[in-house]
Amino acid sequence: EVQLVESGGGLVQPGGSLRLSCAASGFAFSSYGMYWVRQAPGKGLEWVSSISTGGGATYYADFVKGRFTISRDNAKNTLYLQLNSLKSEHTAMYYCATDPKATPRSQGTQVTVSS
Secondary structure (H helix, E strand, C coil): CCEEEEECCEEECCCCCEEEEEEEECCCHHHCCEEEEEECCCCCEEEEEEECCCCCCEEECHHHCCCEEEEEECCCCEEEEEECCCCHHHCEEEEEECCCCCCCCCCCEEEEECC
């Protein structure tokens, strides 16, 4: 059974940083492209970033604007998202996913940017 467990979210002031982690199990992690998606209050699911199986190719939504960095450690079956220079509009529940269009079944990790 696919299990994805996100962590690392929290309350941070504007301009601050967080590092999100996603521990994966139950599937061949290194064989899957991985994604981060988010859901802000009152909005639908939104793709944030993608990474190829080996980590050599990464892609970002326009709103990221160089603030976020996706990475992975296949030896640890873990996906990461480094969030820098955070703004209030980055407030959302963040999920990792093997399918960016599927409704997340993991619990996600809440990122709240507020002074």
